[in-house]
């Protein structure tokens with residue numbers, strides 16, 4: 306349903322509006338402040354310091370997402386099958402964040418504070434931290450920090466996509482485990498597994 310391809314977000318984000326360049330390298334060199342420029346920290350006007358190292362930022366609601374993402378610029382997106390995952394850098398304080406954009410089950414952003422070395426590994430070697438590398442992990446973090454959405458339709462397409470993705474990611478995952486992660490029942494998960502993903 307969702308791709309991080311520039312301009313394809315279901316919800317336009319203030320932080321991503323300047324991101325018109327499709328080339329991540331161009332993005333990196335022109336818009337991010339990675340590697341850090343410590344002289345700018347003094348002038349930092351951003352939410353980074355107020356966030357915990359592993360943070361949840363709801364989409365919409367009290368507009369925390371607008372405040373947080375006002376200074377975050379995407380540096381690299383993982384792409385491939387991990388469409389939810391990208392690296393952003395704060396233009397105000399140069400903090401790097403690993404971000405999972407979860408808009409199927411929780412409608413939240415999950416942010417993990419990264420060291421310069423960790424961000425370096427992503428940019429230089431395409432080596433991403435373990436956190437958020439699987440969708441199961443993203444949803445597990447979601448349950449620790451947030452609450453899943455309530456779906457009017459228990460077989461909503463977002464649920465069906467997620468059920469199939471989770472099973473593909475870890476074929477031994479049980480219906481009960483999947484149900485717990487997406488806030489459903491194992492009976493509905495069985496139904497969704499029996500249907501083709503829309």
Ligand SMILES: [Zn+2]
Nearest residue numbers: 351353395398
């Ligand atoms: Zn910041």
